[in-house]
Amino acid sequence: MFTNKIPICTLSILGILSFPATAKREFHVAPPPSGDNANPGTLAQPFATIAHAELQTKSGDVVYLHKGVYRESVRFRSRAIASAPITYKPYDDGSGPHPVTISGFDPIEPGVNGTGQWERHSGAIYKIQLTPEHGLTPGESAILIDGAIQKIARWPNAPSAYDFDWERMASPESATHDTTSGAPKPPYEGAFFTASYNDVDLPGSEPNAWVGARIDTSPGGGVFRDSGFVTASDSGSVTFRYRPFPYPSQFASKADPYFLWNHLNALDEEGEYFFDIEGVNGPPHTLYLWAPGGNSPAEHRIEIKNREYSFDLNWASHIHIRGLTFLGAGIVCPVSSSLIVMDDLTLRYCGSGLNTLKTGRAAIWLKGHGHKVLNSRIDSTYGGGVLTLGTHTEIAHNVIRDCMLYAISSWKSSDINVHHNTVFGNQAENIHMYSPRGKFNYNHCYHGGKRVTDAASLNSNYDGDLRGMEVAYNWVHSNVARRNPEFTDENGANRLVWGGGRGIRMDTSPSNVFIHHNLIWGMSAPNLSLMLWALDSEQVNYRNSMQRVYNNTVLGQIHIADRGSIGGIDIRNNICTEVREFGAQIDPHIVRSNFLTIGKFESRWPGNTTDSSLFVSAPTGNFALLDSAGAIDAGEIIPGITDGFHGSAPDVGALEYNGDSNPHWSAGAIIRPRDTKKIRFSLLKKPNGERYLVAAGMPEGRILPREFTARLGTVILGDHRLVYSTETHTGEAYFRIEDDDLSGVMPVEFALDGVSYQGNGDTVEFIGSSISIDSIDITSTTPSGGSLHTISGQGFGSTLWTVPLRMENVTGDDLSSAPVPVIFNTREHIVGNRMKHDCADLRVMHWETGRELKHWVESGANSECTLLWVKYGDDSPLPTRFSHVDESGYYLSFGDPDRQSTSDPSIVYDYFPELLDPELQVWIAGNRLAEKLKDRERIATWENSGQGITLTQPNPTRQPVLRLDQVNGLPAADFNGADYLHIHDFPNSVNEGLTVFAVIKSHPSHDPQGRLLSIGDGRRETNNVRQGRSTEWRVYGVKRAYDGNITAIGTGRRFEGASHYMTADVAELMVFSNLQSNSTGVGMDRINKYFNRKYAIGTTPRGVVETASLQAPTQFHLDGRLLGSVTILDEQTATFTAPPLGIPYRFFGFSGLAAVVYDQLILGPMSLPVSVTRGTETRTAGEELLYYIPAYDRWAADNLPPGSRGALQDPDGDHLANLVEFATSSSALASSGGPMSPVFQADSELPYMQFYRNTAATDVFLFVEYSRDLDTWTALPSSDPRISVADPDPFGDGSRLLMQVAPDPETAQMFYRLRAERARP
Secondary structure (H helix, E strand, O other): OOOOOOOHHHHHHHHHHOOOOOOOOEEEEOOOOOOOOOOOOOOOOOEOOHHHHHHHOOOOOEEEEOOEEEOOOEEOOOEOEOOEOEEEEEOEOOOOEOOEEEEOEEEOOOOOOOOOOOEEEEOOEEEEEOOOOOOOOOOOOOEEEOOEEOEEOEEOOOOOOOOOOHHHOEOOOEEEEEEEEEEEEOOEEEEEEEEEEEOOOOOOOOOOOOOOOEEEEOOOOOOOOEEEEEEEEEOOEEEEEEOOOOOHHHOOOOOOOEEEEOOHHHOOOOOEEEEEOOOOOOOOOEEEEOOHHHOOHHHOOEEEEOOOEEEEOOOOEOEEEEOOEEEOOEEEEOOOOEOOEEEOOEEEOOOEOOOOOOOOEEEEEEOOEOOEEEOOEEEEEOOEEEEEOOEOOEEEOOEEEEEOOOOEEOOOOEOOEEEOOEEEOOOOOOEEOOOOOOEEEOOEEEOOOOOOOOEEEEEEOOOEEEEEEEEEOOEEEOOOOOEEEEEEOHHHOOEEEEEOEEEEEEOOOEEEEEEEOOEEEOOOOHHHOEEEEOEOOOOOOOOOOOEEEEOOEEOOOEEEEOOOEOOOOEEEOOEEOOEEEOOOEOOOOEEEOOEEOOOOOHHHOOOOEEOOOOEEEHHHOEEEEOOOOOOOOOOOOOOOOOOOOOOOOOOOOOOOOEOEOOOOOOOOEEOOHHHHHHOEEEEEEOOOOOEEEEEEOOOOOEEOOOOOEEEEOOEEEOOOEEEEEOOOOEEEEEEEEOOOOOOEEEEEEEEOOOOOOEEEEEEEEEOOOOOEEEEEOOOEEOOOOOOEEEEEEEOOOOOOEEEEEEEEOOOOOEOOOEOEEEEEOOHHHHHOOOOOOOOOOOEEEEOOOOOEEEEEEEEOOOOOOEEEEEEOOOOOOOOOEEEOOOOOEEEEEEOOOOOOOOOOOHHHHOOOHHHHOOOEEEEEEHHHHOOOOOOOOEOOEEOOOOOOOOEEOOOHHHOOEEEEEEEOOEEEEEEEOOOOEEOOOOOOEEOOEEEEEEEEEEOOOOOOOOEEEEEEEOOEEEEEEEOOOOOOOEEEEEEEEOOEEOOEEEEOOOOOOOOOOOEEEEEEEEEEOOOOOOOOOOHHHHHHHHHHHHHOOOOOOEEEEOHHHOEOOEEEEEOOEEOOOOEEEEOOEEEEEOOOOOOOOOOOOOOOOOHHHHHOOOOOOEEEEEEEEEOOEEEEEEEEEEEOOOOHHHHHHHHOOOOOOOOOOOOOOOOOOHHHHHHOOOOOOOOOOOOOEEEOOOOOOOOEEEEEEEOOOOOEEEEEEEEOOOOOOEEOOOOOOOEEEEEOOOOOOOOEEEEEEOOOOOOOOOEEEEEEEEOOO
16 A cells, blocks of 8 residues: 555664753853853853853753843854854843843954054044054945944035935035946946036035045936045045946936045045045044044044954754844854854844945844744844845844845845835835735835935835745835836936835846735826836746736835737736826736726726726825715636635725724734733824724834734723824724713723733723813923923813815815815804904814815905815925724814915916916906905906906896805806807917817707807808807817917807807816826816816715814803913914913902012912813813922021921921911011910801911912811812902001901801911922
């Protein structure tokens, strides 16, 4: 049965060769003096170096590193086994893991081993002579001062170390490249050329002031970055030798972003250094430094980077490295290493790459097999983050940022798994994908392209078959690579000036790849958001590229580049703006079942759908499908891709609709267990009544897993939605609260895995009101006020009138660059005194971010149909944050009489520049008539916004009639078959032709020959535009070639002869005295888009005002007085400036005291309640605002001996505490009677109680308390009418008041006492 039997002897041999179980040993290491390599390596007697400990280890051992800095290079040689790895990690003494740093920096010790002394070079710049043993090559060294990284000196200056943002570099006015200058420059390979930049901002007017400096430039089209050597300079110019990519498009050109470094002239500000290794400005190995404050570096700890790598795992296997920090020197795993696990590491300032003439280095360089880089952070390097050239590598749950070369690169590797990484802030690509059978899934990539252009966030230019490489479930957005879509022929190259950033790109030659379920948005080159390649006949898999693109949501185009074959390309179930190719070979392919949000080229791809009404809130980054989206159940079943879909078929796009469930996955690094200690919870209530538990405090770049749940009592909250800021790089998780029965204060617990709950001590309070004040940050002020206070609470709304604005059908560039129209009845608010008559106080706001949108009131101000256009300005939220919560909360705000108008027509004209065409002669809109006319009034004149003047008809029987609310709420002119308007001041002749646009609806009984426009020369009609047959509202655009005179022109009939009258409603008419372009995206196309948007013809974006939800202003009060200085920052935060006290006390009935006296707090401090009112709801803060002036401590210092100044002390032994003596103007050093005394008056048989009130006791409350039994005491309220001022100045010096308490006539016996309480903020 079994043909290949294994002999027993062979089994015996296998048993002998298996590794035995290994006992775990512990070694301890601590930096000297605690550690010594002569020690046995125990807890009490640790080794001194990691290298020495490594020599002792074998399988199963654990090496504990104690706190401190280890300055060494360790070569690992130990080979362990999978079941018993060797582990290196910080020692934990019960208070947490020790902070352990493996440093590539060494201190500079003046006077030691040939090192010189610090001396002043010039001004605040100091220098020291170092030796060849100090530092690395130019661009690789780095300097720490007291542990803080310094900036390499460069011009222009950088805002921080490791900054390589092209926007903060120099830009030449012109450039030259000498094509004849190519020559070698040993020891470097390749041909170097001479180029020059002319830059008026270049400092240094002396000839050759910059000779010897290095230049860093991204020349020409900006695809590459090059280093060069400055060979000459003069005032406003610099000449250099460099090694560019050998294409004219990449030669030095105008506006190249560049900087100069490696020269003393670049050292011109605090925090910079220049390590002159080569002797450019003096003796070699001289370090120049401008220390903080201009102090001598001798007063600081100065360290220089001396090592590229600290850990070299050559020949090592099964080594686990956990919880360590690497500073300046990283980790290398050569090809002989295997199965190394690097977990929870921090690497900063590691790697190199500033000098492109040398091979750049990554902070972690992996060859070999089976390595893992997990849960780590890598940042701030001129090199790369992680480079793998090995096989079966896993790189997961890392945050990698600010790497000049790349975050993750997989050159010459295979079978790697790169998942759940957050990578951002890199020079070009975030992730290089060069791995057959690799998986690049669940990564969060943004802010690529900081230095060069033509950069894709995830890029593969693998040459050949990728064996089914998968790119899936990634968030790819906000690639900021510079873009200028204009063309230039500089250096003989016909190219875009700068090509911009891409999302996911198969570059030049890859094939056999799956790209599915990715979210891609915010590319600086949106037409290149997802790129495939048409392979040519020399490339692998020509005519069958197997580039499979399924179920992606792309806020941009899917673009097939080059002119090879599209054979084998399969594009299905995607949402994108367009699918484009440009002259490729049309071999068998699949492009179908996609939804195109623009769809200009839908006819090129049969079987696809154009539909823009798809997303919940595209402008804020929520690409979940609306419940009405046509993409639901409209996709194809693709085995292995669409498994587990909901409904009758898969949805189109990346996010499968499933009712109210959150369709988003968690992409990017997930929080680690230790990160949960900083998570904090709060409540949020939105204006629409939705309540959320908000989790914040996550580390930079890390978010919650989908399994994360929160628990309020027995209520479990899951399915959270993410709001993520690309400015702070932090996220917040929003848990929707559906249970309306939650009340009171409730503790919050949470579970990372949805099962095991824990808590951080957080509580949240549920209140019945929609508004509340939870706290006031500063609860005290002085009588003069002026201090700023922050109020925290819920439901603050706005201090102005607001009305919700619902955005519909927004997608693509809507609101971010494309304006959206809104129709709004402003007249009712002007009549109701809620809005200024000219609408100058009108604003449009985004609720969730508090951003004000730009707007333009185009027409209809103070009418029932005011037309305004809205869009974000430069602060659109999508480039800086995205939200999976429905953040489509917009509102109109008005009611501030001091507001000036911010209405800005440029938001429309910039997007529709044809509206500014000087050849636009006639532009009339019915909505402008609505500002002056009422419904059904006749139109004698119609204001022309074009170049001409008003259209007129003096004959009332020939005047059209205005009818309101005809199309999208806007009015139109009713031409009834007998009406005509004269167009005045039209050009006397045109030599090209006319372009006519109208928004028109013909009446059912119209004349097909009815004239929308009639043109005459003398008595002859030379051209016309007929009204058309459609009885539905439409945008009608037509061009008429015409070369001749125009003596008469009008609308409504034939200009002469009273015939061919138009019977139609016309909402708007435009006439250009030229022929507009037919090209896509301009001319006719763009004008048509303007009208379709404006009149909501078809499915177009628009804003709908929810007038029934008008919200009255929120008001804050201090002791019942309206606070006029309130600024509401968001629904939960408001600020106010404390007003001066400036009012008489309401507490006492003596009206003879002037208000100014009360301002001086002669009756002591005042504590006033703060309240908020919105509509019919009012809530008061639990804390009051205290007006007081510190006084007791000064009095005690002036009047009491040391040791007897405590407020509750009684140095004179009269049983009256110092605080009472101070408040009642008694002596604290001489025994006195009680502070209160009875006085009989004629109006009562019972005595009044009198006492003195010290007017200088401005920080002491004095309470009158009474009791009937000397056991239970009750304080009289400060507003009780029985308390009054008997004499405002009994001694004539203003030092005290005589106060009195009237008796209670219904009580025969009453006891009184005074209680003093010190006011404290």
